[in-house]
Amino acid sequence: MRRALIGLGLALSLSLPALADETKEVGHVNTALTNLGLTRSHRVVVERFDDPKVRGISCYISQARTGGLSGMVGLAEDPARFSLNCTATGPVQVAQNARRGDNGERVYESDTSLFFKETRVHRFIDEERGVVVYLAWSTKLVEGSPHNAVAIVPIR
Secondary structure, eight states, X not given: OHHHHHHHHXXXXXXXXXXXXXXXXXXXXXXXXXXXXXXXXXXXXXXXXEOTTEEEEEEEEEEEEOOXXXXXXXXXXXXXXXXXXXXXXXXXXXXXXXXXXXXXXXEEEEEOSSSXXXXXXXXXXXXXXXXXXXXXEEEEEETXXXXXXXXXXXXX
């Protein structure tokens, strides 16, 4: 039974899309002091990630992070609010195996709660207009639809 579970886990991990190799926190600002400063404050965090299949593009996402004791130990639910901007940092080169089509390809995800809530970024390639489109969205529905943001980078 244990070998079957390990095999299933390995198979699932191999079938997942290639996500950003490295996410780096660029910085953060504290937005509210919690527990008289004895625990981590509420904050907005800015992170950078590079698309693993499109060279020359870096994306920056800012997200609200819940502080307090629950935030320090990873039990807090972060708000589904974020902003996204992507920019060319060199010549943009789209890999041949970058998924095209209506569903795009997931390039980033961040857990925003202990259970089932994530912020995801999908890449779409608009070859007709010569741009790469990034869509950030939350898996949490808010009043029937998820929060979302778009960033566009020209392919030159």
